[in-house]
Amino acid sequence: MPINNYILLSIALFCIGIVGVLTRRNAIIIFMCIELMLNAVNLLLVAFSKMHAKAALLAGDISGTAGTDGQLFVFFIMVVAAAEVSVGLAIIVMMYRNIHSVDVNFLNRLKH
Amino acid sequence: MQNALQIVYLIPLLPLIGFLINGLGRKYLSKPMIGVIGSGVILASFILSAWVFVQVKGGNTHIAHYFDFISVGDLKIPFAFQIDQLSSLFLLIITGVGFLIHVYSTSYMQEEKTEHFGRYFSYLNLFVFSMLLLVMGANYVIMFIGWEGVGLCSYLLIGYWFKKTEYNKAANKAFIMNRIGDLAFLIAIFWIISRVGNVNFSDVFAVANGEVEFKKFSATDITVITLLLFIGATGKSAQIPLYTWLPDAMAGPTPVSALIHAATMVTAGIYMIARSNVLYSMSHLTMDIVAYVGLATALLAATIALKQNDIKKVLAYSTVSQLGFMFLALGTGAYVAAVFHVMTHAFFKALLFLGSGSVIHAMSGEQDIRNMGGLSKKLKITFWTFVIGCIAIAGIPPFSGFFSKDAILISAFVKSPILYGIALFTALLTAFYMFRLLFITFTGTFRGTHEQEHHLHESPAGMTLPLIVLAILSIIGGFVGVPEVFMHGGDKLSQFLAPVIKPGEIHHVSHSTEYLLMGLSTILVLVMIVAAWFKFRNYQRTEETGFGKVLENKWYVDELYDKIFVQPLHQAGGFFKSVFEGSVIDTLVNGVGKAVNYGSRQLRLLQSGQVGSYVLLMVLSMILIFAVQFFIRK
Amino acid sequence: MNIIQILFWFLSVVAIFSALMVITSKNPVYSVLWLIVTFFSISGHYILLNAQFLAIVNVIVYAGAIMVLFLFVIMLMNLNKETEPQKNRWLKMAGAVAGGCLMLVFVAALKDAGLKDQEAMVNEGDIGLIKNLGKELFTTYVVPFEISSILFLSAMVGAVVIGKKE
Structure with a gap:
């Protein structure tokens, strides 16, 4: 499978995520869009990892470890993402408790 | 006993250490302690100098090269000391007389507060350090460092009682007048660099003597360099026309007048010319000028001294007069x-x-x-x-x-x-x-x-x-x-x-x-x-009358300088302040301020506080960065 | 067109379609559900790339744990209504245009990247198996792995502290 296909797919998912962040006002949906973007990147990393594995194989490297780094990277991204989601959702819950809304437009305190 | 010449660096280093200890510890050390440290380092320097002198008398001279002070392209200015007959003699004078004056000062300055007592001794030590640097330097640049250092110490010590305005003014006068001479000295150094390529005494004199191929001083070079050096010397050694600072310098404590303004610093000009005697001997014009200026100064100062009533002023004019004698000797070729x-x-x-x-x-x-x-x-x-x-x-x-x-x-x-x-x-x-x-x-x-x-x-x-x-x-x-x-x-x-x-x-x-x-x-x-x-x-x-009054008022030279130089400068300064400053500089400065103020007022509107708009801006900048990275850079 | 290609295109279309649905659904609950579909299709891609370990982790962690957390939060706040006030239309348009521009720039950049002849290894190669990844994880990456446990701990403490009523 040409790597370009995977790259294009990832770009598409990533940009959909960005459009979501830009157009929605619901904090939870924005948060979900961020997760979507993270996943697009993960997919790309895995695809690249396999690309390197193939390149190494063609170059005559039979140890078979080329590309593992990329997949482990994805693993760590998931770890961080899980932690991030737990804290992020806690923040959203607190925000809802304080202003009874999850609309980011109410969060204009940065102005002051 | 060859090793005295190996440790010559200690001679200036010891006063420097004394300066640091007394300067930094002036609030913590007791007066006797300060006096002992201040005088002790000079005594140690004196003993070393005497040792070095004995070595030099035995025929050993030495150029101690420590490191390159400036190294730019082909120009290398080493930090080196030259120990020979002339400098070792000056070392003895400076450290010997310096030590006596330090001892004297411990009694004379006894009534000062401990803190100021320490300040005084640290300045004095710094002065001795600079003076030693001046006479030990193996090239004009190191000499110039010492030259400036003694000027600074002279300034600090004249203005030692800094609470009195006229003392500060006297210090300023001394410093500014010295600067005029220093500028000429500096130009002379540049001139030498442009002709010789470095500033070591040995190289410069070798070129002057025609011992180096391809490099030669023309007659004009020699005359200009020697004249510029002489102008430098007139500043430091108080000759016409730059002598008026020395009598005013008597504002400092008396031991300072003895050390700096009589025994050592003011003779720096004579040392410099004696050191450069090879150059001076080649220019009769400069020699004549030096002789006449020296003689004129000697006569003028002696006449003024006839009618002065301040005990230190008499001695100050006497010093100017004796310095004039020394320049007369230099000008007639009698360097020794x-x-x-x-x-x-x-x-x-x-x-x-x-x-x-x-x-x-x-x-x-x-x-x-x-x-x-x-x-x-x-x-x-x-x-x-x-x-x-x-x-x-x-x-x-x-x-x-x-x-x-x-x-x-x-x-x-x-x-x-x-x-x-x-x-x-x-x-x-x-x-x-x-x-x-x-x-x-x-x-x-x-x-x-x-x-x-x-x-x-x-x-x-x-x-x-x-x-x-x-x-x-x-x-x-x-x-x-x-x-x-x-x-x-x-x-x-x-x-x-x-x-x-x-x-x-x-x-x-x-x-x-x-x-x-x-x-x-x-x-x-x-x-x-x-x-x-x-x-x-x-x-x-x-009461003095007639000619005596003219002498008592020092031939009105100070007033003359005031009329010719100081007041026109003041008026020019006032003119620039009222016209140039107000209409050009202020407009410019205030304009910048106003522009920034207005610009930020407009930019502030971008800060809506809406997270959405921030994210949008972020994405737009990302696009911009990517576009620049991939399309414009290529 | 062999089976692998068919699967790739199918999964890609599902992923993009469901992603679009995530950002266009009015009801947040639907968004979550569509996001789960996206994640499943991405997991499918992982399997296609023979990255079985990541595929399973993705399903368990993302589609399982994280999305359930999202659902919980939405239901806790009773947001499962189409009550979201709409953004300013122009701002929405600007957002969409900006996203599109970014995509254009990316694609244009891809043209110059010189990856045309590179291929990803599909349906073969064993680097994605648990055995290989585990060996690497517990030898070379053992320190980051242990540190990530501290990250989890601190995230947990943080979430509790933030979520606690004062």
Whole structure:
């Protein structure tokens, strides 16, 4: 499978995520869009990892470890993402408790 | 015993350490401690210098190269010390006289607060460090560092009592006048670099002597360089036209006047010219100018000194006058005589200044000799040492001043009898004003207040001991340069300095003429002293009139400078302040401020506080960055 | 067109379609559900790339744990209504245009990247198996792995502290 296909797919998912962040006002949906973007990147990393594995194989490297780094990277991204989601959702819950809304437009305190 | 020359770096380093300890610890150290450290480092330097001197006398000279101070392209300026006959002699003078004055200062400055006491000694140590750097440097740049360093210390010490505005003004005056000379010195250094490619004394003199291929000084080069160096020297050594700072510099504590403004710093110019004698000997024009400027300064300062009433001012003008003599010697090619006079002058002028310090101390700060008189009864040691100093400076054999002054007069005579005549006249004036000072101060009846009379006392041992040592030196210091006519091979100084200063063919005077000249000057000086005795032994206060008033007001030179330089500058400054500053600079500065203010007011609208708009901006900037990265950069 | 290609295109279309549905659904609950579909299709891609370990972790962690957390939060706040006030239309348009521009720039950049002849290894190669990844994880990456446990701990403490009523 040409790597370009995977790259294009990832770009598409990533940009959909960005459009979501830009157009929605619901904090939870924005948060979900961020997760979507993270996943697009993960997919790309895995695809690249396999690309390197193939390149190494063609170059005559039979140890078979080329590309593992990329997949482990994805693993760590998931770890961080899980932690991030737990804290992020806690923040959203607190925000809802304080202003009874999850609309980011109410969060204009940065102005002051 | 070769190793004395290996540790020469300790000679300047020790005063620097003393400066750091006293400067940083001035609030924590006790006064005796500060005094011991301040004087001790100088004593150590003196012992090392003496050791080095013995080595050099044995024929060992040395250029100690430590590191490259500046290294740009082909130009390398090493941080190196040159230890030879000339510099080792100056080392002895500086550290020896310096040590005595440090000891003297511990008593003289006793009434200062501990903190200021420490400040004083740290400045003094820094001064000695800079002065040592000046004479030890093996090239013009290191010399210039020391040159600037002594200028700075002079400034700091003149303004030591910084609470008095006029003292600060005197310090500023000294510093600014020195700057004028320093600029010329700096230009001379640049000129040398452009012609020679470096500034080491040995290389420069080799080029001047034509020992180096492809590099040569033209006659113009030599004249310009020597003239510029001489202008530098007029600043530091207080010659016409830059001499007016030295009398004002008497605002500093008296030991400072003795050390900096009589014995060492002001002789830096003579040292520099003596060091560069190879260059100077090649330019007759410069030599003539140096001689005439020196003589004119000597005469002018001597006439002013006739009518001054401040004990330190008299000595200050006397110093200017003696420096003029030294320049006269330099200008007539008698470099050795100039160095000789530097040495003897260091002894007797330091003695006189310290003596005046002792008098001022006894008079509780009074400096006006019209309020003194009859002090010889109370201040016996001070009186007798002062007498010795006066005899030495007047030039009566066999005191030290006689030999050095005689050497200068003879060389002036060789150049032209007219020069000799004026120089002799100036020497007579010297004798007259010095003994006027002596008689007004020490003889007759006391003219001050009763409290002062009651307070009169001889100074403590810390002050009288240096006086005695310097008095002995003033008596015997001349015997290193006994003229050939008295004793064959008696002129040890010339022989010693011969490797650095080539003995010129100046002694064309027959022995009988020389005897005649000496006899003449001695008799006339004695006549002057007797005249002074009759005129001033019972001095009563009188107002000066006519020509005397002109002299008392120093020929109105300060006022003249004020009219010619200071006031036009002030007016120009005022003009620029009111016109240029207001309409151009202010508009510019305020305009920038207003523009920023307006711009930020507009930019503030972007800060909506909406998270969404921030994210949008972020994405837009990301697009921009990617676009630049991938499309525009290629 | 062999089976692998068919699967790739199918999964890609599902992923993009469901992603679009995530950002266009009015009801947040639907968004979550569509996001789960996206994640499943991405997991499918992982399997296609023979990255079985990541595929399973993705399903368990993302589609399982994280999305359930999202659902919980939405239901806790009773947001499962189409009550979201709409953004300013122009701002929405600007957002969409900006996203599109970014995509254009990316694609244009891809043209210059020189990856045309590179291929990803599909349906073969064993680097994605648990055995290989585990060996690497517990040798070379053991320190980051242990540190990530501290990250989890601190995230947990943080979430509790933030979520606690004062």
